[in-house]
Amino acid sequence: MGYDWVSFTTDYGLADGFPAVCEGVIARVAPHARVLHVSHEVARQDIRRGAALLAQAVTYLPRAVHLAVVDPGVGTARRPVAVVSPEGVFIGPDNGLLIPAAEVLGGVTAAYEITEFYLQPVSATFHGRDIFAPAAANLANGVSPADLGPSIDLSELIRLPAPVTTVEPGRITTEVLGADTYGNVQLAATELGADPGAVVHAQVGDRSLEAVVGRTFADASAGSAVVLVDSAGQVAIAVNGGSAAAILRAQPGDRVVLLLAG
Amino acid sequence: MGYDWVSFTTDYGLADGFPAVCEGVIARVAPHARVLHVSHEVARQDIRRGAALLAQAVTYLPRAVHLAVVDPGVGTARRPVAVVSPEGVFIGPDNGLLIPAAEVLGGVTAAYEITEFYLQPVSATFHGRDIFAPAAANLANGVSPADLGPSIDLSELIRLPAPVTTVEPGRITTEVLGADTYGNVQLAATELGADPGAVVHAQVGDRSLEAVVGRTFADASAGSAVVLVDSAGQVAIAVNGGSAAAILRAQPGDRVVLLLAG
Amino acid sequence: MGYDWVSFTTDYGLADGFPAVCEGVIARVAPHARVLHVSHEVARQDIRRGAALLAQAVTYLPRAVHLAVVDPGVGTARRPVAVVSPEGVFIGPDNGLLIPAAEVLGGVTAAYEITEFYLQPVSATFHGRDIFAPAAANLANGVSPADLGPSIDLSELIRLPAPVTTVEPGRITTEVLGADTYGNVQLAATELGADPGAVVHAQVGDRSLEAVVGRTFADASAGSAVVLVDSAGQVAIAVNGGSAAAILRAQPGDRVVLLLAG
Numbered sequence: 001m002g003y004d005w006v007s008f009t010t011d012y013g014l015a016d017g018f019p020a021v022c023e024g025v026i027a028r029v030a031p032h033a034r035v036l037h038v039s040h041e042v043a044r045q046d047i048r049r050g051a052a053l054l055a056q057a058v059t060y061l062p063r064a065v066h067l068a069v070v071d072p073g074v075g076t077a078r079r080p081v082a083v084v085s086p087e088g089v090f091i092g093p094d095n096g097l098l099i100p101a102a103e104v105l106g107g108v109t110a111a112y113e114i115t116e117f118y119l120q121p122v123s124a125t126f127h128g129r130d131i132f133a134p135a136a137a138n139l140a141n142g143v144s145p146a147d148l149g150p151s152i153d154l155s156e157l158i159r160l161p162a163p164v165t166t167v168e169p170g171r172i173t174t175e176v177l178g179a180d181t182y183g184n185v186q187l188a189a190t191e192l193g194a195d196p197g198a199v200v201h202a203q204v205g206d207r208s209l210e211a212v213v214g215r216t217f218a219d220a221s222a223g224s225a226v227v228l229v230d231s232a233g234q235v236a237i238a239v240n241g242g243s244a245a246a247i248l249r250a251q252p253g254d255r256v257v258l259l260l261a262g
Numbered sequence: 263m264g265y266d267w268v269s270f271t272t273d274y275g276l277a278d279g280f281p282a283v284c285e286g287v288i289a290r291v292a293p294h295a296r297v298l299h300v301s302h303e304v305a306r307q308d309i310r311r312g313a314a315l316l317a318q319a320v321t322y323l324p325r326a327v328h329l330a331v332v333d334p335g336v337g338t339a340r341r342p343v344a345v346v347s348p349e350g351v352f353i354g355p356d357n358g359l360l361i362p363a364a365e366v367l368g369g370v371t372a373a374y375e376i377t378e379f380y381l382q383p384v385s386a387t388f389h390g391r392d393i394f395a396p397a398a399a400n401l402a403n404g405v406s407p408a409d410l411g412p413s414i415d416l417s418e419l420i421r422l423p424a425p426v427t428t429v430e431p432g433r434i435t436t437e438v439l440g441a442d443t444y445g446n447v448q449l450a451a452t453e454l455g456a457d458p459g460a461v462v463h464a465q466v467g468d469r470s471l472e473a474v475v476g477r478t479f480a481d482a483s484a485g486s487a488v489v490l491v492d493s494a495g496q497v498a499i500a501v502n503g504g505s506a507a508a509i510l511r512a513q514p515g516d517r518v519v520l521l522l523a524g
Numbered sequence: 525m526g527y528d529w530v531s532f533t534t535d536y537g538l539a540d541g542f543p544a545v546c547e548g549v550i551a552r553v554a555p556h557a558r559v560l561h562v563s564h565e566v567a568r569q570d571i572r573r574g575a576a577l578l579a580q581a582v583t584y585l586p587r588a589v590h591l592a593v594v595d596p597g598v599g600t601a602r603r604p605v606a607v608v609s610p611e612g613v614f615i616g617p618d619n620g621l622l623i624p625a626a627e628v629l630g631g632v633t634a635a636y637e638i639t640e641f642y643l644q645p646v647s648a649t650f651h652g653r654d655i656f657a658p659a660a661a662n663l664a665n666g667v668s669p670a671d672l673g674p675s676i677d678l679s680e681l682i683r684l685p686a687p688v689t690t691v692e693p694g695r696i697t698t699e700v701l702g703a704d705t706y707g708n709v710q711l712a713a714t715e716l717g718a719d720p721g722a723v724v725h726a727q728v729g730d731r732s733l734e735a736v737v738g739r740t741f742a743d744a745s746a747g748s749a750v751v752l753v754d755s756a757g758q759v760a761i762a763v764n765g766g767s768a769a770a771i772l773r774a775q776p777g778d779r780v781v782l783l784l785a786g
Contacts, residue, residue, distance in 0.1 A: 005289065007282070013705030014276065014538065015565035017581045020531070023560055024585035027529065031586065036285055041277035044706065045765070057279045060391065061286035062293065072765075075740025124740040126755030129584065181275030182306065216337025216386040231388030241307070241334075267551065269544075276538065298547055303539035319541045322653065323548035324555065443537030444568065478599025478648040493650030503569070503596075 002142035003089075005064035006035050009054050010128060011042040012069070018126070022067070022133040025119065029137035036061060038068075045072040047097050048160055048252045049178045052186075055100035056232040058088070066101060067128075067136040068092040075124035080114040080131045081152065082145045089145050091136045093127070094152075096160035111157055115149035163188035163253075172258040176204070176250045177234060183243025185250045187258075189235040192227065194260050200227045201259040202237055204248040211237055211244075227258070264404035265351075267326035268292075271300040271316050272390065273307060274331070280388070284329070284395040287381065291399035298323060300330075307334040309359050310422060310514045311440045314448075317362035318494040320350070328363060329390075329398040330354040337386035342376040342393045343414065344407045351407055353398045355389070356414075358422035373419055377411035425450035425515075434520040438466070438512045439496060445505025447512045449520075451497040454489065456522050462489045463521040464499055466510040473499055489520070526666035527613075529588035530559050533578050534652060535566040536593070542650070546591070546657040549643065553661035560585060562592075569596040571621050572684055572776045573702045576710075579624035580756040582612070590625060591652075591660040592616040599648035604638040604655045605676065606669045613669055615660045617651070618676075620684035635681055639673035687712035687777075696782040700728070700774045701758060707767025709774045711782075713759040716751065718784050724751045725783040726761055728772040735761055751782070 006026055012018035019040045026033055038057050042050040050070035058066065071078075071093040079094040086106035090098040091114070102108045117138050119130040135148055163175040165188050174189040194200065198213040202225075211225035220226035220240040225247075230236040235258075237244040250256070268288055274280035281302045288295055300319055304312040312332035320328065333340075333355040341356040348368035352360040353376070364370045379400050381392040397410050425437040427450050436451040456462065460475040464487075473487035482488035482502040487509075492498040497520075499506040512518070530550055536542035543564045550557055562581055566574040574594035582590065595602075595617040603618040610630035614622040615638070626632045641662050643654040659672055687699040689712050698713040718724065722737040726749075735749035744750035744764040749771075754760040759782075761768040774780070 004293070007286075009279070013565075015563055016704040017533070017563040017577050018704075020560060020562040021581050021584045024531075024581065027560065027586040028584075031528070034289075036282060036289065038282040039277055039279045041275075053279050057283050057286065060283045060290075062289040073742060076742045123755035125752070129755065180278040180280075218335060218338045228387070231385035231391065266555070269548075271541070298544060298551065300544040301539055301541040303537075315541050319545050319548065322545045322552075324551040442540040442542075480597060480600045490649070493647035493653065 003063065003065045003140045004032070004034060005062045006033050006136050006140055007038050007061050007064045007066045008035050009038040009042065009050060009066070009068040010040045010070065011044050011046065011050065012040045012128070014040050018128065022128050025129055025133040026137040026140070029134060030140040033137060033140040036064065042070050045070060046252060047072070047095055051097050051100045051160060052177045054097070055104050058101045058104050064088055065136045065139045066090045067132055068097055069128040069132055070097050071095065071127065074127050079152070080127060080135070081157070082112045082114055082135060082139070082148050083108055083157070084110040084145050089139055091132050091139070094158050096158050099157065099159050108154055108157065110145065111152040111154055112145050113149045113152055116147065165189045167193065170260045174235070174256050174258070176252055176254040176256055178252050179245035179250055182238070183245040184230070184236050184238040185244045185248055186230060186232070187235045187237070187256055189258070190229070190233055192229065192235055199261040201261065202227065202248070203257045203259070204250050204254050207248045209237070209244065209247055265325065265327045265402045266294070266296060267298055267324045268295050268398050268402055269298045269300050269323050269326045269328045271304065271312060271328070271330040272302045272332065273304040273312065274302045274390070276302050280390065284390050287391055287395040288399040288402070291396060292402040295399060295402040298326065304332050305514075307332060308514060309334070309357055313359050313362045313422060314439045316359070317366050320363040320366050326350055327398045327401045328352045329394055330359055331390040331394055332359050333357065333389065336389050341414070342389060342397070343419070344374045344376055344397060344401070344410050345370055345419070346372040346407050351401055353394050353401070356420050358420050361419065361421050370416055370419065372407065373414040373416055374407050375411045375414055378409065427451045429455065432522045436497070436518050436520070438514055438516040438518055440514050441507035441512055444500070445507040446492065446498050446500040447506045447510055448492060448494070449497045449499070449518055451520070452491070452495055454491065454497055461523040463523065464489065464510070465519045465521070466512050466516050469510045471499070471506065471509055527587065527589045527664045528556070528558060529586045530557050530660050530664055531562050531585050531588045531590045532559055533562040533566065533574060533590070533592040534564045534594065535568050535570065535574065536564045536652070538564050542652065546652050549653055549657040550661040550664070553658060554664040557661060557664040560588065566594050569594060570776060571596070571619055575621050575624045575684060576701045578621070579628050582625045582628050588612055589660045589663045590614045591656055592621055593652040593656055594621050595619065595651065598651050603676070604651060604659070605681070606636045606638055606659060606663070606672050607632055607681070608634040608669050613663055615656050615663070618682050620682050623681065623683050632678055632681065634669065635676040635678055636669050637673045637676055640671065689713045691717065694784045698759070698780050698782070700776055700778040700780055702776050703769035703774055706762070707769040708754065708760050708762040709768045709772055710754060710756070711759045711761070711780055713782070714753070714757055716753065716759055723785040725785065726751065726772070727781045727783070728774050728778050731772045733761070733768065733771055
C-alpha cells in the first residue's frame with residue numbers, strides 16, 4: 001500500500017544541500033511522496049540526541065516511512081537497517097538511532113538489513129543518498145520491508161544504553177537528554193514529586209542553579225530558573241529569558257542531581 | 263471552502279523538530295494542506311520582529327491560513343486567537359504578532375478566542391503543537407473561524423505600539439524594525455527625501471556611520487554604507503560586503519537619527 | 525509541458541523569510557509546482573560555492589526548473605538569465621552561478637535574458653522575488669524559455685574561472701572548492717593517485733596537516749585526518765570528529781598542495 005509521507009531527520013545541516021539531494025532521490029523514485037523535514041540540525045554525530053528528538057516527534061507525525069541518519073560509522077561495517085513497528089517503518093543506520101522512536105510506535109516487530117535498491121555506485125561517505133533514501137522511497141512506493149534485504153534477529157540490533165534515573169526522598173539522580181534552541185535542558189526523569197513553588201537545587205558537575213517548580217516558563221521571574229514537566233513529558237530546567245544549558249553547560253548523557261529543598 | 267496552504271512563522275529554530283511536530287499535527291488533521299515555512303528563526307521571543315517579518319511577506323504568499331507563534335507568554339493568561347482579514351485568517355497568540363500582517367491584508371474584520379480543537383492533553387509550554395496547529399488545520403479543512411471559540415471585541419486585541427517616525431528638515435527620527443542575515447538594518451521610515459548621491463549621517467545610541475543615498479547595495483563601494491528604500495518599501499542601511507547591524511549594534515525598537523548633510 | 529518541480533538555491537539564509545516570499549510568488553503563479561529547497565545557506569555572496577553546490581546536487585534532483593540566486597550584483601547591469609540544458613532550465617543572475625550545473629546536465633544549449641513576467645514594481649534589491657521566481661514559475665506553467673526574453677549569444681555568458689589542478693609525481697596542486705558543515709574541505713582534484721594507508725601532507729598557505737589516504741571518515745583515528753574521494757567524486761580532506769576546514773582555514777579558491785610521502 002505504500003506511504004504518502006517520508007519523515008526525515010539528520011545531522012547534515014542545511015548549508016550543503018545534503019538533505020535536498022536525498023529529497024531529490026526520493027522524488028525521482030517516489031514522486032507522490034511528501035517529505036516532512038523533522039530536523040537536519042541534530043548535534044553533529046550525536047546519536048542519543050537524534051534518537052530522543054525523533055522519539056519525541058514521531059507520535060505527532062503522519063503515518064510515514066521515517067528516514068533518519070546520524071551516522072558516525074558511515075562506510076564501516078555498521079549495517080543499514082529497516083526497523084518495523086506497528087505504525088511505521090524506520091530507515092537508517094544500525095546504531096541505536098531508530099529504536100526509541102520505534103518503541104514509541106508500539107515496539108520493534110521486525111528488522112531487515114538493507115542490501116537492495118542501492119544507488120550505484122555507492123559512495124563510502126553518503127549512505128543517506130545512496131542507500132537510505134532509495135530504501136525509504138521504495139517503501140513509499142509499496143515495496144515490503146522484507147524486500148529490502150535479509151531479516152535481522154531483533155536481539156542483534158544495536159541499542160543505546162537507557163538513561164538511568166533514580167528517585168530517593170528529596171533527591172533525583174538522572175541524565176541530560178539534550179538542550180533545545182531556547183537553552184532548556186531536558187532530563188530523562190519524567191516526574192518531580194514536588195509541588196509548584198517548591199525550590200529545587202540542580203547540579204551538573206560543578207555547575208548548579210536554584211529553580212522554582214512550575215508549570216510554564218513564565219512561572220519564574222525574568223532571569224530566574226524554573227523546573228517543569230515539558231511538552232514531551234520530561235522534566236526540564238529553563239531560565240526565563242535566558243539559557244539553562246549555558247549556565248549548566250549540560251551535554252547529552254551528563255549526570256544531573258536534583259535536590260528538593262525542605 | 264477551506265484553504266490549500268498554511269503559512270508558518272515562529273521563533274522555534276530548526277534544530278529541535280518543533281516546526282516539524284506542528285507540521286505533522288497539520289498533516290494528520292488536514293492531509294491536503296501544504297505548509298509554507300516562512301521563517302522559524304525569528305529572533306527568540308521578539309514579537310516585533312516576527313510581526314514585521316510576517317507583514318512584509320504576507321502579500322507575496324498564496325491565500326492561506328497564516329499560523330504564527332512567537333509567544334513568550336505561553337501558558338499564561340494570554341489568549342490564543344484567530345484574527346480574520348478579508349484575504350486570510352491568522353492563528354497565534356494575542357500579543358500583537360498577527361495584527362500588522364492582518365492590516366496588510368485589508369484589516370482585522372473579526373477575532374475569536376480559540377477554545378476548541380485542542381490536542382489533549384494540552385501542555386503548558388507548546389501551544390503551537392497543542393492549540394495553534396490544530397486550529398489552523400481545522401480552518402484549512404473548512405471549519406469557520408467562528409467555530410474556533412467565542413468572538414473577541416476587536417478593541418480588546420493586544421497591539422504593538424506603532425513605531426514613531428518624525429520628519430524635520432534635514433533630520434529624520436525613526437526606529438529600527440530589524441536586521442536581516444546580510445546585516446542590513448531596516449527602519450520604520452519609508453521615505454528619505456534625499457537625492458541619490460547625498461550623504462546621510464545615521465546615529466543609533468553612540469554608534470554612527472556615514473552612508474550615501476542609493477538605489478541598490480552596489481551603489482556604495484566595498485566596505486562603505488548605503489541608505490536606500492528596500493524591497494519591502496522601508497528605509498534601510500546597508501554596508502556593501504559588510505554588516506551595518508554589527509557596526510550600529512541595532513536592535514528592534516532602537517531609536518535612529520538620520521541627518522542629511524548639506 | 526511545464527515542470528512539476530522548482531529547485532531553489534540561494535544565500536538568503538533562513539531567518540528573514542526571503543526564500544518563503546519567493547516560494548509564495550511561485551505558489552501564486554504555478555500552484556501545482558513543488559519547491560525543493562536545495563540550500564539557502566550558501567556562504568554569503570559566494571558565487572563559486574553556490575555553483576559547486578548546485579552542480580553536485582543537480583543530477584540527484586527530479587526534472588525541474590532550477591532557480592538559483594547568489595547575486596552580489598543585484599540591481600546593477602548584470603543580466604537576469606534563463607540557461608537551457610538538455611535536462612532542465614536554470615534561472616538566475618548572469619554571473620557564472622548556473623553554468624557548472626548546466627554542464628552537468630548536458631551543457632548549455634540556449635540562453636535568454638529575462639525581460640518578461642516581472643512582478644511590478646521591480647525592486648532594486650530583491651530580484652529573487654520580482655524577476656527570478658516569476659520566471660521560474662512561468663516555466664513551470666509551460667511557458668517556453670524563449671518567451672522570457674531575447675536570446676543571448678552563449679559566448680557572452682559570464683563564466684567562473686575553472687579551478688586549476690596540476691598533477692606531478694608525488695605532488696598535486698589544486699584549489700579549495702568549499703567546506704561543508706562537518707568541516708570537510710573539498711578540492712578541485714578528482715584523483716589522488718595514492719594507495720589506501722599512504723600519508724599525504726596537505727598545505728594551504730602556512731597551515732598544513734598530515735592525512736592518511738582512506739575511503740571513509742572512520743579510516744582515520746579520532747582527531748586524525750583522512751584524505752579521500754568524497755561522495756561528489758572530489759578529493760576531500762576530513763578530520764575524524766574534528767574540522768579540517770578550521771585547521772586549514774580553507775576558503776573557496778585557496779591553493780592547496782598535496783605532497784605524497786615516500
